[in-house]
Amino acid sequence: MARTASCCLRRNYGRAFGDLGTLGDLGLDGEINLLLRRGWPADLVVSHSPDASAGKDWVGAAQVFRKYTSFRVLLALIFGILAMRKASCLVGCLAMSAFAFTRDASAMTPAGAVIHNSAAVSFDMDGASHTVQSNTVETRVAELVSYAVSVVTPTVGGARVGEVLTYTLDITNTGNGDECFVVSQQPNANVAEPVELVAVHVDSDGDGTFNATKDAVIAAGSCGPQIATNRRMRFFALGRMPADTGESQAEFALNVAPHDSGPGYGSVLPGSGDAGADKVIGYDAGASAARMWAQTSKLVVSLVKSQLVSGRAQTTAVTGDVITYSLLFKAGGEGLVKGAVVSDPLPADLGYMPGTLILDGVALSDSSDADAGHSADGLVAVRLPDQVAPFEHTITFQAVVRPQSS
Incomplete structure (x- = not known):
């Protein structure tokens, strides 16, 4: 069994750790070629940092090795050993792989x-057995700051000038310490009129949907709630559509970073991590960017109301006067208008005159039936067909000024 375990370590683990230890001495091309020749998956090779500095190199290698220990790669490793190794070395190697490679984030x-470790030596002297203990060494585990940003709402369509749009993004803490994050506007020189960040909310009730009354707002430039390691938290970013609608879309670029986002990738901050440990920055600027878009709407909709009092264009009336109301609904530009309903709730001092509802010169009934008109309990409403702009519709009806006693 000891020979089997030794064989396994020599053939597999020693090779994997040897690959990682060699990376710091090679350039980018050399690193990639080495890992590919040794059989490392290509999608993991590209995740290794191209930065050649020592601090960044070992962080990138750690990220590669952490991904390499995923369950999917474990299966590939086991079946590879089955195909290439003899049965004498297989049993121990399989067992040790299952133990060591099922660890994840x-x-x-x-x-x-704090990891405490000591050793001991046992020996025989003068016919007696003796044991001598070594001193205990301590290792404090550094805090690795690492995270992933996932955009849930990459595009919002049909946006109008000045409209406030809601975007959703998830932040996952892939490091080994609790972290809080700041969501801020990312300036982009390539966009003349970007979507403006108005507010950021956290999904306080955890239902996954935005509710302004339930989901707490995060003050501008402030850190959100702490996210535990290997946990995900949802955020809602509200952006205002710019006034310039000359382009077909506008960019909403956000920056997501920990509260101490100043140091660069691979930096080590002595004593600033959890429980006084060192903090290692294990992310880069590319991972912290969230780019979203708003498709601009060129559809312009308006509704204008006018009146005639007893056939005259005036604003005064007496009891018993009949007022003829006209509603002009217009849609210009480009786009489809669906499910439009024009409604006019009459105040208590007015009484609708039955049989006076007209759409584009065609009389409509007052009851809820097959045609588009309806009038009941002081509410006049007309359903309009789905239609592509440009178009316009005119709705007219009459109401009488009630006496005070009515």
Whole structure:
């Protein structure tokens, strides 16, 4: 069994750790070629940092190795060993792989944890057995700041000038310490009139949908709630559509970063991590960007109301006067108008005159039936067909000024 375990370590683990240890001495091309020749998956090779500095190199290697230990790669490793190794070395290798390679981000050692380790030597002297203990060494686990941003709402369509749009994004803490994040506007020189960040809310009730009364707002430039390691939290970013509608779309570019986002990728901040541990910055600017878009609407809709009092264009009336109301509904530009309903709730001092409802010169009934008109309980309403702009419709009806006693 000892020979089997030794064989397994020598053939597999030693090779994997040897690959990682060699990376710091190679350039980018050399790193990629080495990993590919040794059989590392291509999608993991490209995740290794191209930065050649020592601090960044070991962080990138750690990220590669952490991904390499996923369950999917474990299966590929096991079946590869089945195909290439003899049965004498297989059993121990399979068991050790199942133990060592099933660890993932959820099993990461917490930041600030202190690992105690000591050794002992046993020997025989003068016919007696003796044991001597070594001193105990301590290792404090550094805090790795690492996270992923997922855009749930990449595009919002039909946006109008000045309209406030709601975008959804998820932030996952992939590091080993609790972190809070700041969501801010990211300036973009390529967009003359970007969508303006108005407010950021956190999904306080956890239902996944935005509710302004339930989901707490985060003050501008402030950190959101702490996100535990291997946990995801949903945020809602509200952006205002710009006034310039010359382009077909506008960009909403956000920056997501921890509260101490100043240091660059691979930086080590002594003593600033959880429980006094060092903090290692394990993310880059590309991972913290969230780019979303708003498709501009060129549809312009208006509704204008006018009146004639007893056939005259005036604004005064007496009891018993008949007022003829006209509603002009217009849609210009480009776009489809669906499900439009024009409604006019009459005040208590007016009484609708039955049989006076007209749409584009065609009389409509007052009851709820097959035609588009309806009038009941002081509400006059007309349903309009789905239609592509430009178009216009005119609705007219009459009401009488009630006496005070009515």
